[in-house]
Amino acid sequence: MRAQIWVSDVVRALEVARTDEERARVLEMLGFVPPAVPDTGQVTPYAEPEGPRAPVEAPRRERRPEPAHEPPPATAAEEETPNADLPEELPLLPPVRVEAVPTPREPVRPLARPTAERVPLPHLPLFVPGWTSAILRAMVSRRVPEGAVDIPALIDTLAHGRPVRRLPRLPVPTMRYGVQVLVDRGPGMQPFRRDQNELLDRVRAVVGPSLVEVGYFSGTPQRGTGPGARWTRTAYVPPESGRPVLLLSDLGLGGPPDDPQRGTRQEWEHFVGLVTRAGCGVVALSPYPPRRWPRWMTGLLPLVSWDRTTTASRATVRLP
Structure with a gap:
């Protein structure tokens, strides 16, 4: 099944073609001009003509002839509905939710005017503040040496038979x-x-x-x-x-x-x-x-x- 070919495709292709022969060839390939086939009553395959082909102009939009007589006067019903030929308007969908725009509690203050006062920049200390x-x-x-009694040191003193003049204690900060x-x-x-x-x-x-x-x-x-x-x-x-x-x-x-x-x-x-x-x-x-x-x-x-x-x-x- 061949895809649909629109008139806009033909117009774009004709803009690219440079000669009349190319324009005619484009129209024939797109199916807007039937190929020249001899009338013999039999179906024969398409053959490219040997001689030069007359240029084929692109199809133009036909203009509708203007009526020679005056249109009939509009009736009362037509005057009441001047746009009767236009499609009806689509119905509006009901809103799901309507949110109110919050009003600021405080009025917006303008920025302070620049002064000559020096304001220190934020400082990042070398140590982590928590440490x-x-x-x-x-x-x-x-x-x-003011902590708990140092039991290993006390046992060592007693094992060597030395007198215990002061209890050894563990060091504390x-x-x-x-x-x-x-x-x-x-x-x-x-x-x-x-x-x-x-x-x-x-x-x-x-x-x-x-x-x-x-x-x-x-x-x-x-x-x-x-x-x-x-x-x-x-x-x-x-x-x-x-x-x-x-x-x-x-x-x-x-x-x-x-x-x-x-x-x-x-x-x-x-x-x-x-x-x-x-x-x-x-x-x-x-x-x-x-x-x-x-x-x-x-x-x-x-x-x-x-x-x-x-x-x-x-x-x-x-x-x-």
């Missing part, structure tokens, strides 16, 4: 000794000043404001440390024995490479010696990844990575 308190407890706590926080304000730590300030607030909340001692320095603590401005800083003094020291510094990894104020390896070794001889432990928070830490730095003092991959358990592993 910060646990990480700080692990770093600033001091382990003291405590923060009653407080903490000394040293904040590096050098060029290398300038991008992290907001993190330093927020971490200081968390340390005060975890340990207690009265047990937190804060000192600011630039380069190394020996060049001047104090709780105020740079011109008020004095020589560094280690805290009382037993108080841990938390160092917020890059230890000279950041900043301009030709900065003369950058702390050297010898200065940091001297600083760690001062703290150790005072009977205090020191741990550093570095905002740079461990792959950038030199070997001398990791062997000098415990380093904890100051980023979102750090957890309380990972910080505890770094501590001695």
Whole structure:
């Protein structure tokens, strides 16, 4: 069964044809012009004529002849229904649901006009906020033998026949000794000043404001440390024995490479010696990844990575 061929298909095909012969051939192929067959009374197969064929024009739309007489006057019924020959309108479907447009409770306020006031951008801290308190407890706590009785140690003492002058106890962490926080304000730590300030607030909340001692320095603590401005800083003094020291510094990894104020390896070794001889432990928070830490730095003092991959358990592993 052959598909239907519309007049529009013929018009499109005639637009593509370039000569009259091609147009006639198109009309014949589409079935709008019958092939020339001799009248012999017998059905013979179609054969292409050898000679040139006269051009066949495309079928044109016939115009209806205009009536020569005037149309009869319209009746009263026709005047009442002037569009009687048009199809009737389709019936409207009833709506399924009509929803009321909610009115705003409050009037729409226009945007504020721009001002010269500086608004701080939203800050994303280096530590995960939910883990910060646990990480700080692990770093600033001091382990003291005040827990439960250490049964294996007690049995070992009795087995060797030694006198028991004091019951051995298991170590437990405590923060009653407080903490000394040293904040590096050098060029290398300038991008992290907001993190330093927020971490200081968390340390005060975890340990207690009265047990937190804060000192600011630039380069190394020996060049001047104090709780105020740079011109008020004095020589560094280690805290009382037993108080841990938390160092917020890059230890000279950041900043301009030709900065003369950058702390050297010898200065940091001297600083760690001062703290150790005072009977205090020191741990550093570095905002740079461990792959950038030199070997001398990791062997000098415990380093904890100051980023979102750090957890309380990972910080505890770094501590001695």
